[in-house]
Amino acid sequence: MKGCERFKKLPPEVGRLKKLEKLDLDKTQIIHLPAEIQELTNLQSLTLCLYEYRGKKSKQYTSSTIVPFGVISKLQVLKHLSIDVNPNDERWQENVQVILPEILALHCLETISLYIPEPKLLNLLPAHIFKLDFRFIVGQHMSRIISGALPSAEEKFKQSECSLMFVKGVDVPHEIKDVVRYSKALFLDRHLTIKDLSVFGMTNIEQLQVCLLAECKEMQTIVDGRYSRSEDIFPCLLLLSVSYMKNLRSICEGEIHSSHCFGMLKSLTLHNCPKLSTIFTLNFISNLSLLKVLAVKGCPKVSALISCGSSKLKAGTFLSKLRTMILIHLPELISISNGLHMGPSLENIGIYDCPKLQSFSKMELSSKNLKIIKGETKWWEALTWSEAEWGKIGQPSMFDSIFSPINQEADIISQLDFNDDIDDSTGGMVDEPLQASSERVFKGTKLNANRPTPLQLGSRKSVMNSGKTHIPRPPVLIHSHKSSGPAKNIDTNPLEVFHSRGSSGACPVEQPLLWTTLATTH
Known part of the structure; x- marks a missing residue:
């Protein structure tokens, strides 16, 4: 029926x-x-x-x-x-x-x-x-069409087994902590009081593979190293998506004491965090050797992706597996890596509306795998190339052959769609090292790619049952249901996550949502 x-x-x-x-x-x-x-x-x-x-x-x-x-x-x-x-x-x-x-x-x-x-x-x-x-889904939430979660990240959440969505919570009751302990995916939506995730108990969240945080207005940092002691922080996490966090200042504060913290992270998206000033410290970024996709949009206080501070650890290579980097609407961005060697495996770079980013260091564009750089033509032509780094010729000719200008009259987001899949394995949702680690800390049921995907949770009455879809501000997003098999991969389309706010994750749908952009904010 x-x-x-x-x-x-x-x-x-x-x-x-x-x-x-x-x-x-x-x-x-x-x-x-x-x-x-x-x-x-x-x-x-x-x-x-x-x-x-x-x-x-x-x-x-x-x-x-x-x-x-x-x-x-x-x-x-x-x-x-x-x-x-x-x-x-x-x-x-x-x-x-x-x-x-x-x-x-x-x-x-x-x-x-x-x-x-x-x-x-x-x-x-x-x-x-x-x-x-x-x-x-737990919590007294209202049915709504517009969600603070990023559409592609929300889809990954729906594909995950053992998931909990906690909506409009106050504090973190012990009942929620007990469920989180057995969860592989957590969606914290519109929490009213939480300041960082340490309140869940670090051992309760160590088996998480997917974490979505949206519109948690009091959250100032995601994890605080001062409360982790020697414990691992997110040793199994594959995907972290943070959106519409008006008071978030940083991802991680304090010292990280274990090399396994965030050690499996492959995708990080940060969207509309107006107070966010620090993305990576050297202590934090040293653990992200597997990160493949980085997308940052609408964070006006970010001046550099890596904040060196007074740390003496400046040698070495960082983000060695990074393949895709997207930077959009970062008005204060001056430098990407602060002169550090970063991203030697980069393949795709997309940059839009970052007017103060006026040069690249050779340490930032060292990748021999670079396939494409997308950006505004005027911005690209105005870049300066340090003679000390690039020689008297300036811009290497090879970059001209891979530069692709953005058409500002067309949809910006779709032009920056690199369709990068963070999971290169063919066996299922997690790589073997992650699965072994997950089994070690979780000791619950193993991921079963052959198990039928149950209906996903949510509430979309106004979209699904009416013949019309009305969203009060662009972009207008509608969704349809399309048959597909059980979710096997956690993949990320890094630019889809910036198609503004999509439908709420409040209603079960048997298959992942497919999003169609009818208008854009650009």
Whole structure:
């Protein structure tokens, strides 16, 4: 029944389908389940997307509950369960308290996706649930179209197994810490009080592979080395995406005491952080030997990517695996590496609206693999080339052959799309070294690329069920659902992340979202 948008009521006769194994009600207008669903004793996969909400007095409601008591517990062979509701549906506040304990009876369950309004309700879940592939959204969030998360990063989050999205939280309750301990992906959205991630407990977040931070207005740094002691900080993290953080000053403060901190990081995107002044310290960047993609946009206080400070550690090569570097709208950027040797494997460079970046050091353009430099023609022609570094000829002729001018009348972002995939492996979502490390610290279920991807969490009623999409400011983004297999790779399209704010990650969708840009901010 998936995609039958005018289908509003499941008849009681559905109970006659004794051999039915899969029931998918995604993108329908079903508002509740009939009790006869419990008669489908061979059902292995149940997907509910109950978007319609008309208020308590609506005549459309024929039941005070979304899922009748006792239905879920009767589906003894169920393997995949996903229930999405409108977060404003008051029926769910009571109904979920009945459903959660019933999950204990589902001994065959492999994947589960749920919206849980309050952290304390996590206590109703049976303990074994965290050994499964779970996708939880927790928090009192409002359904919305515009999200502070970057679209491509949000898609990677949806592809991840064992994920938690914590929305509009205050402090970090112990129930959330307990879930994070078993999570491989964390999306912290609009948290109201958190100042850095140390409040989760460093051992609780060490197995994370994907971390998204969006609109956490009090966050000043992501990790504080003063609280990590000798512990590893994010030893398994592959992707870090930070967006719309109005008070963020730095990624890492204090000394990093372990060489494994951020040691597996492959993709870093920073978007619209107006107070961010420090991206890499020498102590921090020394650990990022595997970073492949770096994208920074809308950070007006950044004057250099690497801040040397008073450190004496200035020899050596940094970011040796970096392939793609995107720098957009950085009005104070003067230098990329402050004269340090950086990016000897760079292949793609995209620079736009960085007016004070008027020269390149030979230590920044040493890569023999460089394929393309994209930027504004006037900016490129005005660059100065130090005779001491580049010789009397100035700009090497080879750079002219790889420079590609940006057409300012066209979409800037799409022109800077290098489509760089951070995962070169073919076996799955993580490389073997990471998987071994993850298994060491996580001791939970292994990543299973053959396991079906359950419905992803979220709430997109206004986009999915209406024929029109209205977003009050450009770019206008719409999404569609397209069939695809289980997620196997964490790849990053580094420029897609700058297509302004996309749809909220608040509703489960069976497949990753595909984003189409209808307008741009440029």
